[in-house]
Amino acid sequence: MSPPLSALKDIKELMAKAEQGDKDAYVALGDIYKDGLGVSQDYQAALRWYVKAADQGDPAAQWQVGLLHQSGHGVPRNSSTALEWWRKAADQGHAEAQYGVGCMYHHGYGGVTLDHIQAMHWYLKSANQGYAAAQCIVGYFYSFGYGGIDKDDGQAVAWYRKAADQGDKTAQYNLGTMYQYGKGVPQDKVVAMGWYKKVLDLGRDPAASAKILELEREGYTVA
Incomplete structure (x- = not known):
């Protein structure tokens, strides 16, 4: 199927x-070219265009060049090269x-030694x-005391909530467990059930389903 004329016009411009x-x-x-918007998907062409912008210091392009190297799309997979490009973009915020x-x-990965302190920094x-x-x-690092910080369930909850409020499924699930077991917050299994339901509403998730069944067997439902 040929791309619509409007798409061809946009590409021409x-x-x-x-x-x-x-x-x-x-x-x-x-x-x-990366997403195949009005053209055939072509990772190599996408890479060529991104590199032109990346070489001029554009952080979004540097991120994309690194992503293509990390995923092996349009170029042999190379985590070290990906890291080099990501550092350039990261240093620009x-x-x-x-x-x-x-x-x-x-x-x-990327030729660096595992380092939780550096990971937490970034x-x-x-x-x-x-x-x-x-x-x-x-939040996860605070839950377990990784990255050179003390374990702090209250901080873990605060960070999980920030991500959960943006719809992050993992954060919503983790926040549910914090409420279910009373870590960093007063134990509240009804609230826990509510967070697990949010995860399930975003798509089938066996671990959210198991937690909901567990709480339902205890007689809890969403308020």
């Missing part, structure tokens, strides 16, 4: 801007890239910008 060195146009064209760098240290930078996935993992 972006190409004209790209020829003038517009890095926003480079990023937009990268997005178009890009929240997703900061989270990505944190993940590398958290799991020891996760916090991302979390403080409101990135839900980072907020959830910061």
Whole structure:
């Protein structure tokens, strides 16, 4: 099926801007080819456009170049190269890239040694910008005392709630467990059930279903 004329017109306009060195146009064209918006999906073409913007210091493009290297789309998978690009974006305050760098240290990928302190450093930078996935993992670190911090269930709850309020399923589930067992908050199994239900409403989740059945057998329902 041919792409709609409106899409072709948009691509033509972006190409004209790209020829003038517009890095926003480079990023937009990268997005178009990465996601197959009005064109056949082409990761190699996406990478070429992203690199043009990344080489000019655009953090969103640097994040995308790293993502393509990490996933192995359009280029051989290379976590070390991904980390190099993510660092460039993270140093400019890009929240997703900061989270990505944190993940590398958290799991020891990209040629770095596993280092929970460095991971927490980058996760916090991302979390403080409101990135839900980072907020959830910061909560997790507080739950277990990772990353050079003391275990603090109250802080864990606070960070889980920030992410949960943005619809993060993992944070909603974790917040449910905190209420179910009274960690960092007064035990409240009805509230716990409510958070588990939110997870289930976002899609089938065996662990949320098991928790709900467990509480239902105890006689609890959502208020």
